[in-house]
Amino acid sequence: MFDRQLLARPSVEVAPLLLGATIRHGAVAVELTEVEAYLGGDDPGSHAFRGRTARNAVMFGEPGRLYTYFSYGMHVCANVVCGPEGTASGVLLRAGRVIEGIDIARSRRNTSKSDRDLARGPARLAVALGITLEHGGTDLAEGDIRLDLGADSTGHAVGPRTGVSGAGGTEAYPWRFWVPNDPTVSPYRAHVPKRRA
DNA sequence: CGAAGGATTTTCT
DNA sequence: GAAAATCCTTCGT
Numbered sequence: 288m289f290d291r292q293l294l295a296r297p298s299v300e301v302a303p304l305l306l307g308a309t310i311r312h313g314a315v316a317v318e319l320t321e322v323e324a325y326l327g328g329d330d331p332g333s334h335a336f337r338g339r340t341a342r343n344a345v346m347f348g349e350p351g352r353l354y355t356y357f358s359y360g361m362h363v364c365a366n367v368v369c370g371p372e373g374t375a376s377g378v379l380l381r382a383g384r385v386i387e388g389i390d391i392a393r394s395r396r397n398t399s400k401s402d403r404d405l406a407r408g409p410a411r412l413a414v415a416l417g418i419t420l421e422h423g424g425t426d427l428a429e430g431d432i433r434l435d436l437g438a439d440s441t442g443h444a445v446g447p448r449t450g451v452s453g454a455g456g457t458e459a460y461p462w463r464f465w466v467p468n469d470p471t472v473s474p475y476r477a478h479v480p481k482r483r484a
Numbered sequence: 485c486g487a488a489g490g491a492t493t494t495t496c497t
Numbered sequence: 498g499a500a501a502a503t504c505c506t507t508c509g510t
Binding site for chain 3 (some may be wrong): 313323325332333334346356358359360361362364366379381383396408409410448449450451452456480481
């Protein structure tokens with residue numbers, strides 16, 4: 288099912304509810320096992336920390352839509368927009384388990400590795416689902432890409448966000464949520480500052 | 485198994 | 498001009 292009223296709540300409340308939900312694009316479906324919440328304003332880890340820009344405009348729009356962004360010059364990551372319209376809030380889809388269309392997901396990923404690695408990481412998940420920047424702003428209620436909330440969430444673990452630089456990646460913002468003991472959850476990695484050539 | 489470095493381009497200051 | 502919500506390969510233990 289899809290519940291836009293539920294998604295209109297702040298992303299920190301919505302994130303744990305997305306665990307166990309499935310996101311589908313055509314013949315490929317992924318059950319989410321790991322997510323992270325991002326806010327606007329007071330969240331130094333968020334793209335919307337310094338207000339509205341061309342890139343993050345979708346985060347301020349209607350909840351239940353897809354926010355995509357280009358990361359590290361080579362990757363695409365997908366978020367679900369949350370919060371009431373006018374506020375910046377979103378949930379990054381960090382990892383999941385491919386439950387349908389494994390052959391298609393594998394060919395997109397161009398890898399012969401184990402099934403559990405197909406969507407183990409935000410950029411990997413986007414590739415496995417075939418999500419590109421062109422899908423930014425898509426409504427997840429209907430159309431090619433759909434979000435289907437899980438029937439029941441049996442419990443989740445909480446911790447600091449992965450790969451976020453500065454204060455936003457510390458214990459002060461424990462906004463990463465995952466399914467305990469699930470092999471498809473990505474390994475935790477703290478942010479590593481890159482030195483220039 | 486963990487740590488480290490390179491790839492590559494958009495975005496905002 | 499520098500940093501970035503990452504991934505993959507390689508090397509060391």
